[in-house]
Amino acid sequence: MFQITPLDRSNVAAIQQRIDNKTKPPGALGQLESLANKMALIQGSDRLSVANPYMLVFAADHGITEEGVSPFPSEVTGQMVMNFVAGGAAINCFCREFDIKIEVIDAGIKSPLPEHALIKRQRLGAGTANFCQGPAMTHEQVVQALTYGAIRVADCHRSGCNVVGLGEMGIGNTSAAAALMAAFTGLSAEDCVGKGTGLDDAGVRHKIEVIARALALHQHAFDDPMTTLAAVGGFEIAQMAGAMLKAAELKMLVLVDGFIASAAVMAAVAIEPACKDYFIFSHASNEQGHQRMLQHLDVEPLLNLGLRLGEGSGAALALPLLRAACAFYNDMASFESAGVSQV
Amino acid sequence: MFQITPLDRSNVAAIQQRIDNKTKPPGALGQLESLANKMALIQGSDRLSVANPYMLVFAADHGITEEGVSPFPSEVTGQMVMNFVAGGAAINCFCREFDIKIEVIDAGIKSPLPEHALIKRQRLGAGTANFCQGPAMTHEQVVQALTYGAIRVADCHRSGCNVVGLGEMGIGNTSAAAALMAAFTGLSAEDCVGKGTGLDDAGVRHKIEVIARALALHQHAFDDPMTTLAAVGGFEIAQMAGAMLKAAELKMLVLVDGFIASAAVMAAVAIEPACKDYFIFSHASNEQGHQRMLQHLDVEPLLNLGLRLGEGSGAALALPLLRAACAFYNDMASFESAGVSQV
Numbered sequence: 269m270f271q272i273t274p275l276d277r278s279n280v281a282a283i284q285q286r287i288d289n290k291t292k293p294p295g296a297l298g299q300l301e302s303l304a305n306k307m308a309l310i311q312g313s314d315r316l317s318v319a320n321p322y323m324l325v326f327a328a329d330h331g332i333t334e335e336g337v338s339p340f341p342s343e344v345t346g347q348m349v350m351n352f353v354a355g356g357a358a359i360n361c362f363c364r365e366f367d368i369k370i371e372v373i374d375a376g377i378k379s380p381l382p383e384h385a386l387i388k389r390q391r392l393g394a395g396t397a398n399f400c401q402g403p404a405m406t407h408e409q410v411v412q413a414l415t416y417g418a419i420r421v422a423d424c425h426r427s428g429c430n431v432v433g434l435g436e437m438g439i440g441n442t443s444a445a446a447a448l449m450a451a452f453t454g455l456s457a458e459d460c461v462g463k464g465t466g467l468d469d470a471g472v473r474h475k476i477e478v479i480a481r482a483l484a485l486h487q488h489a490f491d492d493p494m495t496t497l498a499a500v501g502g503f504e505i506a507q508m509a510g511a512m513l514k515a516a517e518l519k520m521l522v523l524v525d526g527f528i529a530s531a532a533v534m535a536a537v538a539i540e541p542a543c544k545d546y547f548i549f550s551h552a553s554n555e556q557g558h559q560r561m562l563q564h565l566d567v568e569p570l571l572n573l574g575l576r577l578g579e580g581s582g583a584a585l586a587l588p589l590l591r592a593a594c595a596f597y598n599d600m601a602s603f604e605s606a607g608v609s610q611v
Numbered sequence: 612m613f614q615i616t617p618l619d620r621s622n623v624a625a626i627q628q629r630i631d632n633k634t635k636p637p638g639a640l641g642q643l644e645s646l647a648n649k650m651a652l653i654q655g656s657d658r659l660s661v662a663n664p665y666m667l668v669f670a671a672d673h674g675i676t677e678e679g680v681s682p683f684p685s686e687v688t689g690q691m692v693m694n695f696v697a698g699g700a701a702i703n704c705f706c707r708e709f710d711i712k713i714e715v716i717d718a719g720i721k722s723p724l725p726e727h728a729l730i731k732r733q734r735l736g737a738g739t740a741n742f743c744q745g746p747a748m749t750h751e752q753v754v755q756a757l758t759y760g761a762i763r764v765a766d767c768h769r770s771g772c773n774v775v776g777l778g779e780m781g782i783g784n785t786s787a788a789a790a791l792m793a794a795f796t797g798l799s800a801e802d803c804v805g806k807g808t809g810l811d812d813a814g815v816r817h818k819i820e821v822i823a824r825a826l827a828l829h830q831h832a833f834d835d836p837m838t839t840l841a842a843v844g845g846f847e848i849a850q851m852a853g854a855m856l857k858a859a860e861l862k863m864l865v866l867v868d869g870f871i872a873s874a875a876v877m878a879a880v881a882i883e884p885a886c887k888d889y890f891i892f893s894h895a896s897n898e899q900g901h902q903r904m905l906q907h908l909d910v911e912p913l914l915n916l917g918l919r920l921g922e923g924s925g926a927a928l929a930l931p932l933l934r935a936a937c938a939f940y941n942d943m944a945s946f947e948s949a950g951v952s953q954v
Binding site: 292596 | 634684705931
């Protein structure tokens with residue numbers, strides 16, 4: 269479905285050589301150096317850029333909320349989408365501050381919202397089914413979700429965008445993400461479930477029990493990424509996975525947000541492992557499973573600010589670091605050009 | 612010498628209440644929330660701002676380089692200053708990218724540089740004395756250094772600046788910073804000394820031995836911050852301490868960079884503990900003693916990117932997070948204004 273070229277790493281040493289000739293001790297810019305190296309590999313140019321960055325925020329509801337896994341009611345998903353289009357949410361503030369265009373996608377909110385120029389309608393239903401009772405989605409819905417996600421990214425690409433951030437909103441989606449994590453890693457529900465938007469200890473224990481029940485119900489589905497997504501995924505998570513795969517196909521950089529976005533990464537990587545080369549992990553969230561998820565993916569996040577909001581907020585906050593990586597890679601003097609003595 | 616008002620914390624709860632009314636789960640913006648709270652306490656306003664930010668880069672040389680503690684020769688300090696004024700260093704790239712004005716101060720480079728409009732001359736000598744043989748500075752030099760640093764910050768303040776980043780350049784200054792750290796914390800040379808710009812293991816062992824010798828020589832000086840600075844400090848470190856104290860007096864935010872800047876913090880805090888309220892610790896550096904220094908100061912840095920460059924580079928990279936904190940604090944909708952259900 270996606271034609272992803274694995275990243276050609278033959279230039280890694282040449283790029284690092286260029287970085288090492290800059291007027292600084294070798295390695296002194298730490299993770300910013302590996303970030304610039306990765307960007308140079310992907311962009312294949314001597315001048316790196318963050319061009320016309322977009323934040324795509326996918327919103328959808330989850331049948332699993334029937335099990336009482338979130339302190340917030342499903343209605344909040346749609347209410348927050350209206351907040352996004354009014355410009356009042358955290359992600360709006362960060363996108364304005366950092367000059368990122370934002371697009372909001374209704375991937376399947378429970379109650380359809382009024383038509384709005386700023387909401388892309390890519391609805392797959394009125395929320396997923398309760399995955400404690402059966403699969404969250406049909407196979408057809410998963411396929412359509414991947415296509416829908418890909419469409420949004422292809423649109424961004426046509427507008428000259430080369431970095432896309434992916435965020436989400438969906439009451440109940442930490443439950444879907446935890447179930448996906450367990451399915452893809454083999455870890456227990458206990459290792460994957462966290463407080464989400466703010467459960468107390470009893471709430472977390474109940475959520476673990478719900479997820480454990482779902483994992484037992486669907487265990488036969490977990491040997492294939494598409495059936496896994498259908499079993500315990502979400503509309504917004506599957507659309508994010510499609511967006512990630514398309515971005516990799518188009519050699520765009522993907523700024524991955526937190527726990528939910530990383531669950532979409534697990535699905536995307538299971539579908540087409542080469543896509544991971546194009547992903548930048550923006551932050552380690554405060555949701556307890558996320559650190560372990562990042563370890564499982566064998567990636568190092570840029571930020572660690574104790575965020576647990578979603579919406580793409582961590583991805584937006586990391587974008588200035590990409591711009592800083594471009595700036596030093598493009599414009600920093602070499603020892604020779606600056607007349608500085610080298611060791 | 613400095614009249615610093617301890618931060619009035621009586622509004623902490625009211626400010627947090629305002630943050631908790633924003634459309635997000637309580638605490639979901641992690642460290643950004645405590646950052647906004649601190650900024651609101653300091654700025655005492657309903658609208659937070661990062662106004663006309665400056666990066667002051669203090670440069671000086673160190674007599675301790677005679678002991679072979681750095682792989683780079685002292686000449687590199689002046690060469691890098693010329694690189695700063697030509698706009699070719701990492702700090703220039705980051706300041707351009709993030710719209711920060713940069714000012715370079717010759718606090719006492721070994722060989723005087725040609726007159727240059729962009730270099731402020733606040734020279735205290737041609738580098739400090741070798742503190743393995745006697746005090747690095749005289750008492751008069753320390754007093755003058757504090758005054759010089761304060762002058763630069765007062766200038767920024769007059770231009771409407773309310774956030775100042777402090778960086779440095781000085782071959783040998785990780786040795787001075789390690790000695791100051793040991794003096795102020797009581798930790799051993801081994802706990803405080805690291806690789807600096809890139810020593811190998813034998814180089815680090817030699818540097819530990821040099822610092823241990825200096826600590827033994829000056830131990831009688833360490834019960835007073837001024838005599839400690841004179842004994843094992845540096846011109847740029849003492850000027851940074853003066854800049855920090857003046858910024859706190861003027862209720863400006865100070866963005867503290869890495870290991871050297873944090874050593875200046877230790878001196879400033881020893882002189883006037885209340886100043887620490889005005890400091891934001893931008894990052895944990897890769898220099899081995901820095902994490903321990905931050906623990907000793909009981910502060911949490913914003914970034915942890917494995918940087919070990921100095922120049923103010925980590926401070927510059929953290930500035931967008933301050934802008935993000937202002938953005939959400941100023942402009943994010945409340946549950947009520949956005950019509951979002953609260954738990």
